[in-house]
Amino acid sequence: MDQPPSSLTSTQLTAYFAFTEVSSLLRHAVEQQLRDAGNLSYVQFQLLARLGDSPDGQRRMTDLADGVVYSRSGLTYQAQLLEQRGLVTRAPSADDERSVVVTLTEAGRDILATVFPGHIEALHHLLFATLSDDDVDELARILGRAAEHLRATPPRSAAPRRRKTSPERAAP
């Protein structure tokens, strides 16, 4: 293996701190814009956006939760709120009675359409304004790789729920 990494290089530290700082500040700013523009929390926006991304505007709860890195119970709560506001509907899946399929409503699409331009603009102002095209390329490349790695890396030593039968199974 590599040498035991008991410390980080100065550049790595810089990168890490910058990352966390950008993450926090960007999130705060975006959150405020979403609140102002459509009275949506960041999570709610992410959920709606993810639904809007789907060709039929539908997703299962679990897929939504995984997509936004969110707890199941937290998603249940937010889905209730969105349903109360009429932005989504929830119904058991036909295939699997356990599953709940969340569907974007017209009102949901409207809100999304209302909020999106401001969201884009905020991103421009806050993040991309100071970055060159090359920078963005680099970011996309580097973070894309990191994301892929993180997705593949089990959260910790123990997986939350494991198959027990077959020794190995290809990802569904």
Next chain:
Amino acid sequence: MDQPPSSLTSTQLTAYFAFTEVSSLLRHAVEQQLRDAGNLSYVQFQLLARLGDSPDGQRRMTDLADGVVYSRSGLTYQAQLLEQRGLVTRAPSADDERSVVVTLTEAGRDILATVFPGHIEALHHLLFATLSDDDVDELARILGRAAEHLRATPPRSAAPRRRKTSPERAAP
């Protein structure tokens, strides 16, 4: 100014999504490590780390809050928890009776020392394992610039607390 940015390039979108995903996943993973290693939340660790960074192990509440992009009231709460655990002390500042100076205790330093190696290692595994030195350089450079920009950019149209002396209200 520029043309109104009503959309993002495909690469920008990729970069943004990758960024948010890395941010979420990394944070979750790190949070778990900190919880396991020292029963610390991410915020608590950040606060202790920030105190540890200070030459005398002291910081004012407000500076701490700003440093970690956190609400004042939230910081009061966390500082209480840390104080109860004996990891920090709080005392009014001599200079300014309003200020509260938070000081890292020996126990606080111990916890930091306990948790740090695992934290570093987690970062290696999760983030830096797949990145080349050049990648890290690029990240540090790009995100450093972005962070600087974000720090300088007012959160949104309104500043939290405005001077009132000047007759004109600042532009909304």
Next chain:
DNA sequence: CTTAGTTGCTTCGAACTCGAAGCACATGAC
């Protein structure tokens, strides 16, 4: 078919977070 184990979601309780309001000290104008 029956049983056991798995998976999808919700409920519940506890913990955390924020903003608004409040309190106390500080600072400047007069």
Next chain:
DNA sequence: GTCATGTGCTTCGAGTTCGAAGCAACTAAG
């Protein structure tokens, strides 16, 4: 000095978050 205002922090209430436990439906094994 007094008064008005700004600043640092805490308290309070409401809303949000999570994990554990619980329920219902699917699936595999016998």
